[in-house]
Amino acid sequence: MVSIEISDAHTKSTFQAFVQAVIPPQAYYLPNSTSFIKPGAFELQVYEYLMQILNQSMPLKVKKQLMIASMAKSTAELLDSGAVYLVQSQKNIYPLCCNTFPEGGPYTLLAPLDRLNASHI
Numbered sequence: 001m002v003s004i005e006i007s008d009a010h011t012k013s014t015f016q017a018f019v020q021a022v023i024p025p026q027a028y029y030l031p032n033s034t035s036f037i038k039p040g041a042f043e044l045q046v047y048e049y050l051m052q053i054l055n056q057s058m059p060l061k062v063k064k065q066l067m068i069a070s071m072a073k074s075t076a077e078l079l080d081s082g083a084v085y086l087v088q089s090q091k092n093i094y095p096l097c098c099n100t101f102p103e104g105g106p107y108t109l110l111a112p113l114d115r116l117n118a119s120h121i
Contacts, residue, residue: 013104014076015047021115076107082118083107091117 019041026038051072083106094111101108
């Protein structure tokens with residue numbers, strides 16, 4: 001597994017990239033040619049909820065036994081490891097993107113479809 005220094009901002013950026021890939025904003029059009037953007041999970045800040053649920057999903061006693069401070073942080077580490085593996089094995093479909101999430105790591109550099117692929121490696 002790749003060792004990457006993870007900060008709270010890094011964790012947040014990783015989850016922002018994750019929810020953006022899972023439920024992106026959608027454009028839709030009305031008959032009078034008016035277009036609207038339906039917000040996605042990122043715009044609705046679903047990442048905050050997801051991080052909170054992960055961090056509260058395990059009792060403190062178990063976290064101490066496993067030496068895990070934050071399940072969200074551990075999950076961000078796993079997503080980054082999946083991204084590194086995807087790129088190193090040349091299984092990414094799209095080239096790496098500019099860092100849309102400035103505090104993020106390898107996972108945030110992937111295109112949304114590649115993020116989904118890295119999420120289940």
